[in-house]
Amino acid sequence: MEEFNMYNLNLISDFPVKVFKEREEDLDLIIPIENRTVNLCIDNMPQVMASRIQYNSVNSIMIRISKDEDDNIGTIHFLSNEGVHSTVSNFEIDYGRCNIKVLFKEYYVDILFIDTNCPMGYDKI
Numbered sequence: 001m002e003e004f005n006m007y008n009l010n011l012i013s014d015f016p017v018k019v020f021k022e023r024e025e026d027l028d029l030i031i032p033i034e035n036r037t038v039n040l041c042i043d044n045m046p047q048v049m050a051s052r053i054q055y056n057s058v059n060s061i062m063i064r065i066s067k068d069e070d071d072n073i074g075t076i077h078f079l080s081n082e083g084v085h086s087t088v089s090n091f092e093i094d095y096g097r098c099n100i101k102v103l104f105k106e107y108y109v110d111i112l113f114i115d116t117n118c119p120m121g122y123d124k125i
Contacts (some may be wrong), residue, residue, distance in 0.1 A: 004029065008072050008096045009065050010116075014104035020062065020084075028084075031061040037108040038078060043098070043115035055089060061102065061111065062087075065095060072096025076111075 004011040006027075011017065013031055020030035038061070040053040055078050062077040062084065077090040093113065101112040 007065050007067055008069060009063070009074070010095075010099045011063070011102070012099070013102040015102055015109075025068065026064055026066050029063045029065070031063070031102055033058060033061060033102075033109050035059050039108055039110045040113075041110055042113045058088065058109070059086075063095075063100075 002013045002015070002017045004013075004017050011029075015031050015033055018030050018032075020028040022028070035057050038055045038058045040055065041051070045051075057080060058078045059081050060079040062079055063074060064077070065074040066072070072095050073092055074095045075090050075092050077084070077087045080086040080088050098116055099114045101110070101114065103110040103112065
């Protein structure tokens with residue numbers, strides 16, 4: 001298991017976490033997951049969502065974070081191949097308010113966003 005704890009991002013991953021690109025104001029991390037299905041699980045998800053959001057054939061997860069300690073808004077990108085322009089889906093998160101876990105399962109990957117203010121149970125995983 002790998003950990004990345006910088007710039008207010010708390011990330012634990014069963015996969016390697018690599019710095020993909022570093023700029024003055026931000027940093028891109030890449031997590032290769034080899035074309036697996038990704039289950040996106042979020043603490044305190046609205047009740048209209050039963051459990052998760054699923055993405056198929058994801059090659060890598062890219063996380064872009066700010067180096068500014070007062071700016072905890074980042075983006076998560078699910079990539080279909082090696083290039084950053086192959087984003088299948090992306091969304092913003094406030095990574096200062098959650099811990100992120102990327103967990104290997106036999107047939108898929110769970111990416112968990114665990115609310116540090118009010119964890120609902122993913123913190124036990």
